[in-house]
Amino acid sequence: MNRCGKIFLSAFFLFCFLGGTVQAAPIKIGVAGAHSGDLASYGLPTLAAVKLVARQANDAGGILGRRVEILSEDDVCKPEIAANIAAKLVSEHVNAVIGHTCSGATRAAVGIYKAARIVTISPSATNPAITNGDYPNFFRTIAPDNAQARQEVDFALNVLHLQKIAVIHDKGDYGKGLAEFVKKFIEQSGRARVVLFSGITPGAVDYSAIVQKIKYKRADAVIFGGYHPEASKLVGQMRRKRLRAVFISDDGVKDDTFIKVAGKYAEGVYATGPRDTSKNPLAKAAVAAYKKVYHQEPGAFFLNAYAATEALLHAINMAGSTDYAQVVKALRHEYVETPLGKISFDKHGEAVGVGFAMYQVRHGQYIEIK
Amino acid sequence: MNYFLDLFFSGLTRGSIYALIALGYTMVYGIIGLINFAHGEIYMIGAFTALIIASLLTVLGMNGMAILVISGLAAMVYAAAYGYTIEKIAYKPLRNSPRLAPLISAIGMSIFLQNYVMLAQTSDFLPFPDLIPNFAFMEPYSDFIGSSDLVILLTTAVAMLLLTIMIKYTRMGRAMRATAQDMQMAMLVGIDVNRVISFTFIIGSVLAAIGGLLIASHVGQINFYIGFIAGIKAFTAAVLGGIGSIPGAVLGGFILGLTESFATGYVSSDYEDVFAFGLLVLILIFRPSGILGRSENQKV
Known part of the structure; x- marks a missing residue:
């Protein structure tokens, strides 16, 4: 075994040792988005999705033996508030962020997370510029604009x-x-x-x-x-x-x-929206879990947020730690089964296997057009 | 030419919407020299009251005209009560304070009312029913001016006329003018100044409620935030026309609406606000007290 290997090995053992001593420390996930104001209907389902996935993970003994803790922050989709919230989440040492809801807010916040080396997965920010290569920490479970x-x-x-x-x-x-x-x-x-x-x-x-x-x-x-x-x-x-x-x-x-x-x-009226995944058994289970708690249909981006959280926890599990580089590597290379289908992320942070379909309002309902 | 007329009537509709709200701003300013920033919120509360009463009456199965009248009256009474109370709580105790204090109090009241309605009702947009019926005789012209546009236009004109007559020829109007000129002197000659001011707020709130009902019905949706944006534009209209002057508020509203409409039609809707506020700057450079405002010595 060469010297490099020895260093790696000892670092690995040291890491395991440290991991053992701080086992009780929870994995902190920030959820930032519109939780009030006129765009709250886009942000609240995300918060609910993260809570549901986190609770399931905690009921099953946590991730890597650590509890998943949620820190929710409301940015009302305003970029200036989003930047403040990002700084706040960084100061609270979150391990990852699910959010933000709107593209403008996400663009304001993602640089702050990048500087602090925090993985950010948005379920709903579709602005193409965010994945132009400037932000290796950014991923999304929705197709770009x-x-x-x-x-x-x-x-x-x-x-x-x-x-x-x-x-x-x-x-x-x-x-x-x-x-x-x-x-x-x-x-x-x-x-x-x-x-x-x-x-x-x-x-x-x-x-x-x-x-x-x-x-x-x-x-x-x-x-x-x-x-x-x-x-x-x-x-x-x-x-x-x-x-x-x-x-x-x-x-x-x-x-x-x-x-x-x-x-x-x-x-x-025609409108594009995420492809209908209601036939997916995992999606059915996620919606059923939501209905059990909130007694209503989940709103926009619920499944995207659910998938984002599952992908994140899966990546942390695969990486064996919350280390930034390892989690990013796991997100890019490991496939995960989610309510949106089997997804992984490409080098820009776009989810592979997520797309849009065209819908039309007929008799007061959105119907998918094949 | 046809396109010009289309844009002209669009501007007129928008302008009369601004004017209807601007009347309330200008009246309060004319009497006590206060910019009542909570006026936009009274407008919003009027619209919400009308929506709640109208939904209730629709469930009870009343016909369209009765719903319009009853929900309109309810909105006016409710908004008037709010206007009266706001003045008593937020402005009256500060009447002898520096000018800045009641202004801050007004902004606080505005934020409070917005959040109150958001928590008590909803943060979502709500559909508002078409309370104004579609008149059959308007059908040939509906391409460029609809029934609701016409009703808003007429209401604004009538409100302006009635207000002008009231202020010029009635006892209360004379008392209002006296209070505006010199509050202490008015008290000395036996005018109940508190009553005059309360009355001004009630009239302003009633106008805001009528505006709230008509505009919400025209646009078809409301939420807790509508008062802020409409209020800012209406305030601009009032300043443009000369704050304190009643015909000025209407003129200012029309000029603002027409400028925005023509800017959208002939240049680009991206720049409608640039043109509207650019015009405001120009007019204030050459006529600092607005188009119809009289430049008089500072009161209070």
Whole structure:
């Protein structure tokens, strides 16, 4: 045995020894996301998912003999609050973070986790720029926006054969990022024209001016990048002004709150969302576990968060420690069975085997279109 | 040309929404020189009350017009009670303090009411029923101006007229003007200043409640945060037109709404706020007290 090996071996034994003495120390997982405010419906299911998985792990004796402890922090999807929360979680020495919910908040926080060498897995932040290689600590169990934009454009051009498309967004990181990809993909295809590319102000009292502009440009479809409050207001005002253009949107709109608020105007709206995994037995078990505790259907990104937590705990188990480098290596190389299917992460941090499908509102429900 | 008219009417609708809320700001400022930041929240509470009463009455099976009238009245009464109470709790004890104190108190009240409604009701968006019926005679014009747009426009005009008449010709109006000019002198000649101020808050709150009901019905959704954004824009409209002046608030609302609409239509909706606030800066440079505001010596 050479010298290197000896050092490694002794380090290994030393590590085991240390592991033995601090066995009682829990594995701390930070859960950061929107737990209040108008986007709470995207963040709370994640918190519930992490709690359920952690409880199961603890009931089974913990991970590596250590209890899993959860530190939940509310960022209300605001980047400035997310940065504060990230600093707080770092100071509390969390081993990993599940979150954040929104792309803007995640972008603000992920650099802080990177500096502290903390693995971060988001169940819902879909902005493509986060996985451009700057953040080796970042992983996600949801496909990025460009995958979603590709799905929307392919559907609009190949299935609906649309010619003139207005691309509208809410000026936010998520909505605008998505809209820019949609515009790029349409222009690359050369088969349809982007007649209007414009941002609207979230929370404005009235969108009739932009509706008139869409009408004036004779768009036969609107592809909207953003969240459901603006989408329901926009589609409602379009229909009231007798504008029948097809409305296609994203997983920020594929939420039952959209149908509840937009009511009859929601009928016929298309939206992309995570592929339907309700046939997966692990997904069924996860949903059943949620219903047992909360007595209602789990909301958006619940299964993504469930999968993220399972992947994280699995990786810690495989790595045999909460050491940053080992956990990252395990996440990249070990496959794990989750409610989303069998997943692993590529070198950018994207989950392999997770994708989007197109849905349409029919009779007050989102139905997957094959 | 058609497109121009479309944009013009969009701007008019948006402008009358701003104007309806701006009237409340401008009235309170005109009497006691206070910017009532909780006014946007009164508007939101009015909308919530209307929603709760309307849902209740729909379950009881009443017809559309009755629901509109009863939920409207309930919203007005409830909002008026809030306006009256806020003035008594948050502003009256601070009437002789430095100007900054009631302003901070108003911001505090605004944050308190937002969070109160969020906790007592929900943080989610709620659907708001179409309380304003679709008039058959408006059908040919529905491409550019709907029934709800028309109702909002008319309500704003009528509210402005009634307020102007009341302030010019009634006893209470004269008392209000006297209080605005010199509160102590008004007290000396026997005007019950407290009553006048309470009355001002009640009228402002009633207007906010009407606005809340009409606008929520026009937009089709509400949540606890709507008052903040609408309030900021309405406040801008009031300043633009000359805060303290009632026709000024309406004019300011229209100018703001039309600017935003034309900016969206002919330039880009990305820059609507840039144009709206750029205009505000320009007007305040050349007319520091707003378009119809009189430049008078500082009161209080």
